[in-house]
Amino acid sequence: MTPQELRADIAAGRMTGPTAGLLDGHQQANLAIVPRELAFEFLLFCTRNSRYCPVIAVTEPGDPILRFGATEADLRSTLPRYRVWRAGELVEEPTDITEYWRADSVGFLLGCSHTWEGPLRRAGIPIRYAPDTMAPPVYVTTRAAHPAERLSGPLVVSMRALPAEHVARAVEITARYPTGHGAPVHIGAPEALGITDLHAPDFGPSPVIEPGDVPVFWACGVTPQLALPNADAAYAITHYPGHMFVFDHLVDAS
Amino acid sequence: MTPQELRADIAAGRMTGPTAGLLDGHQQANLAIVPRELAFEFLLFCTRNSRYCPVIAVTEPGDPILRFGATEADLRSTLPRYRVWRAGELVEEPTDITEYWRADSVGFLLGCSHTWEGPLRRAGIPIRYAPDTMAPPVYVTTRAAHPAERLSGPLVVSMRALPAEHVARAVEITARYPTGHGAPVHIGAPEALGITDLHAPDFGPSPVIEPGDVPVFWACGVTPQLALPNADAAYAITHYPGHMFVFDHLVDAS
Missing domain, CATH: 3.30.2040.10 (PSTPO5379-like domain)
Known part of the structure; x- marks a missing residue:
């Protein structure tokens, strides 16, 4: 199975389980989506705690399509499960966030240790x-x-x-x-x-x-997931634990 | 001479020349100051071009005092010379920017190759x-x-x-x-x-x-200095070439 095939299965609802342990060698990433008005603070938090929040990619505000190297994917449907937060409260854990995506949404892909x-x-x-x-x-x-x-x-x-x-x-x-x-x-x-x-x-x-x-x-x-609710933002969306985004590219040691 | 002594000389106007070549082994940094409303874009530009713009520290918005490890310094007077930009045009090259600092100013210290x-x-x-x-x-x-x-x-x-x-x-x-x-x-x-x-x-x-x-x-x-004027921001302030900020800490190899 390729990352593209896995993401297609996820988007079609055929795969809703954890990605941990799948596609050994491919970069997997945590997801955080925040409003544009919180984006500087979130990126600064990641920069100041870069060991904890290694930024791999950031989407264009309002655009749900992630483009990074060979990877092109709709972040609203290509992770198996999400967590939706409002004003710091967890409100839902859906398998698709199309209805939650907004014109001011900015997506952050953060590296994870499955790497x-x-x-x-x-x-x-x-x-x-x-x-x-x-x-x-x-x-x-x-x-x-x-x-x-x-x-x-x-x-x-x-x-x-x-x-x-x-x-x-x-x-x-x-x-x-x-x-x-x-x-x-x-x-x-x-x-x-x-x-x-x-x-x-x-x-x-x-x-x-x-x-x-x-x-x-x-x-x-x-x-960063524990810091986000404290910001009391209008909304935030994160991946559900263990249910990450899988990139096309293999992880290369630096 | 210590970095603190050098910065004190700079702040007192006794030293206005380049820092390049001084205090071998201490981290030196380029400076960029932008309005808070441009801060996300600037930090994102740095993140996406991190080889070119390695972020060492970012100040709190409106606070001219940089605190980073043992270093505490007023960014308005501790670099020997600055460049002040307005709407993408270079307007002045002063040795002190106290009069240009604003309540929405955010300072970015970016690593440089003198390291x-x-x-x-x-x-x-x-x-x-x-x-x-x-x-x-x-x-x-x-x-x-x-x-x-x-x-x-x-x-x-x-x-x-x-x-x-x-x-x-x-x-x-x-x-x-x-x-x-x-x-x-x-x-x-x-x-x-x-x-x-x-x-x-x-x-x-x-x-x-x-x-x-x-x-x-x-x-x-x-x-980043060539990208900043294109943003057409209300203002931006950068260091004058070769006239960098000198940190207290020594550069350690990673």
Whole structure:
């Protein structure tokens, strides 16, 4: 299956499940759509927290068609599921947002960490997710993101527990993927981030941790999603967790 | 001399010359100040052309004080010279812009290539500038920058002529400095960029080119300066060429 075929299946309603784990090697991205009047603040928040919100592409205001390299896609229907927010409240989780798109909508595609799961696996580094999940546990830290006018919130991290002998290599590999949040932001010592119980994540499944494992934390794209409701904007639309946009292009290490 | 002392001398009017070549190892930056209503477009232009406009810091709208890491400085007086634009026309080149700062002014500090001249020199790679200059020749190419709404213009490059055996090492070294425009964007073949005569640059001094040299082109921070007048904004303020802002922090290779 190609990214174009996957997006066609999604747009036709034949595929509504998560994209996590599909089309290994293709760039996947989180989505945020905000009104033009919030666009500077959102882009500034991403710039000031670029490890957490790596900007891959931004659409022209009002135009729902994303054009980026070889990729051309209608953002209103080519993600499997969305979240629609109004004045900071989650109001719906539809599979198509055509009726919610406005003349002032600006779409932001932000890189996500699925980018480097393939390269880690190929390097022999085990990524152990909970059975039947393709997602890491996610924790809200006690550290604040750098605010940008109305946008503020906590820094959020994802965690993978790795055998101690693989930690340095995992740093080297993930550092090559700035559109996948890059190198870890924190290794070991979860309490320094305000995380008291690794088995009680704020989002996602409980982790699989084996004796000798070290918890390794990466910047997480949930960070802008927690800041957006605080802006109290007229509306915002995000992807539903795990249900990302898939680009035509393969991820190349930098 | 420390960066704080240098900025104090500049603010007191005791120093009005170029910062190029001063305080080797400290991050220097280009400046652009635009009205808040143009800020999204300018930041988007920088994001879409990040090799040419690497954003280091953005001020809070209306606040002339830059706070970034240990650096705290009044942007109205701590660069040696500025350029003030109105509706796309250059109107003045003052040494202080206190009278031009407005309640809607947003300042952008953009990385510049002086960042890696020290590391290249220390690696034994000769950077040959014209006598009595500390600046490279700069060329306007026939390639267009990725536009962002009202902002559009040509891509601009700087050039250093290097002995062929040093070219690959220069790529490796400069690639480590994303806030210095990173790796070259083009090596050899100036005609492919629309440059017909290397000895007739659009800005800066004529180059020193010796037999066996290869022209190596880096993304240049003049790119946003040529796009800004096209936006026809009420005003814009930029640094005067070679007269940059000097941060407290040293540049670290990534």
